Amino acid sequence: MVFNKNNYAPGTHPDLPPPPGTVGVVGWFKNNLFSSLSNSILTLLSLYLLYLLIEGGLSWFVVDAVVDANDKPGCRKIADGACWAVIVKRFDQFIYGFYPLAERWRIDASFCLLFVAAAPLLYPDIKFRKYMLIFSCLYPFIAFILIKGGLFNLLMIETNLFGGAMLTLIIGVTSIACSLPLGILLALGRQSRLKLVKVISVCFIEFMRGVPLITLLFVASTMLNYFLPPGTNFNLLIRVIIMMTFFSAAYIAEVIRGGIQAIPKGQYEAADAIGLTYWQTTRFITLPQALKISIPGIVNTFIGLYKDTTLVVIIGLLDPLGIGRAALADTKWNGLSTETYLFVAVIFFVSCFAMSRYSLWLEKKLSTEHN
């Protein structure tokens, strides 16, 4: 017997190492991949699926792919895989649309400044936050002048030349920025004691949430003119942004309403007890807590809005998807839909995934719970 070799006094037995196969690499494999018969089968099936994906994917995406060619037959002559030439040849369009070549630095500049403007909003701990916030407030005007032009010797650019990822960013960022305040107002309106305000808010929210966005965009493009005084004819891009803003404001309002309803009643009673007015309560008690609770929902709505910007292609604006479709309509590139759409999908995946990661980070940071 091993244990009787030495006679340890009680409490002095040295710690034995854990049994082999429960720790380290082997243990991990055993616990996570082969813990039971069904689990082992599942692992093998997953491995087979991965093998199929990687084997087929690698040859199509990389090994047999063609980057440099002038048209589809040219691609096919070289290899049988993906024909990325369609992306390479039109890469500029995917980013800038038809924005004049000489003026593209303006897009680059506003894109870089966007990060400067967004930084103090996204990272609450940043240095010189107060000064940077001033810049954030000025940014919309700066970006507008930079992109649209018409002032300070900048060439005026028509909005029908806007396109590509830049158009997605313009629509997405503007609608996101405008829909948050509107959504907060609607949420407050829906929770209001004033019956009339409540009814109007509820009707607006339920209407916007009840219909598909594409029908709203059709409304914007076909019949909005009927509702405006004769002769007013304002830009399709602005109409789209307004509709997108209304649409996502309704969803944000519902998310924030959830947050407001989750605040314990005692908070309001305490606010009433120290004599805060309605707006003071809203400003100092309701919103800080409600917004914090509803961050995941708000960011999800933003991601949804950002993805929904692709719908503008149906009413004729040329976002990356529209540029891709235009490329496919070209007889040179006819039939390369998989390559084109996958490329656009990657553009969207990167930005949406980043947004959802940011939301997780912020949630953790703002959490005051004890873990």
Add this chain to the structure above:
Amino acid sequence: MLNFLKIWRNEKSREIIVQIIVLIIFGWFISWLAGNVSGNFERLGKDLSFEFLFIPAGYDINQYLISYNNRDSHLRAAIVGLLNTGLVAICGIVIATIFGLFLGVLRLSKNWLANRIAYWYVEFTRNVPILLHILLWHGIIINTLPHPKQAIDIFDVSYLTNRGFYIPKPVAEAGIELFYLFTVLAIIFAILFSKYSRKRQEKTGKQFPVFWINLMVIIVFPCMALLLNNFPISFSIPELKGFNFRGGLHLSPELIALTFALAIYTAAFIAEIVRAGILAIHKGQREAAESIGLKPDRVMNLVILPQARRVIIPPLTSQYLNLTKNSSLAIAIGYMDLVATLGGISLNQTGREMETMVLVLLIYLCISLSISSLMNWYNYSVKLVDR
């Protein structure tokens, strides 16, 4: 002035004043819109009339569930479109639910590899716009599947081509009525039987294997009807004639791409909902159930799922609604749903933007509101009773 301040400082009267102001502004805004509309209509010589619904539509729809040709009215075209929307929505919801549950279970699985695959699948799918999914699948079917002449052959009865899928189509023959009757009877029996066995269990504590008995009845009964009547169903098998297939059931590339894209996109969301719902149940519930000696499947069916259902069903319904609303993107690939018929071609042919769009918006609004009121009723009925 002092009097006014007095009124203003009284909460009740201040509320009334504010509401009156809101009413005035809102009323002015509505009348401004209405005035603009009537002014614009007068200027363009248009009127508001729904008579266009009854004139012949004059366009073809490549897929219809009720008989339709281009001499039928716009109204019938719209109904065909609405039914097509319903078809895609129902097929999509069924596939998305099954696939989503499967993914959700994988996400909860302790198997690291399967878990990671499901995780990345979900992240990739839901971070890409649905419109891209639809166009991607449509493109894959149209551009990479072979022509009908080189169709991918599945057991000589189904064919995959770039013009859609051709599958055998069951054709009812004389004597099928008995089959329908027996199916209905079997379903009625199943419902009554589960009610009875629940009552019996509550009274005596004894259980029937309800699920298996019902499954048997629902399968065996209709089959018996078929055998009794000399198998009154035949199958029309697609055959290659000339450049295309004849016979069988033709599923157009648009229908397949739309259903498939909507299903896999929504499945990613459903997977997360299922996972969150099951994780939301407190650990103690499972531990308590295990400690009183319930088997794992009983723990799931009797303790976890009934509670998780309360968490899962509301967001699940809103995903179903989203799927239905997203089906309106059909217009991008030319599937003739409600938006493409009434809000698309009918609008362009009659030039009645206002009437067609109002109808489209109202129909979607009705669908959404009725489903969400059903949901509210459900939420109310399963709400935890607070003490």
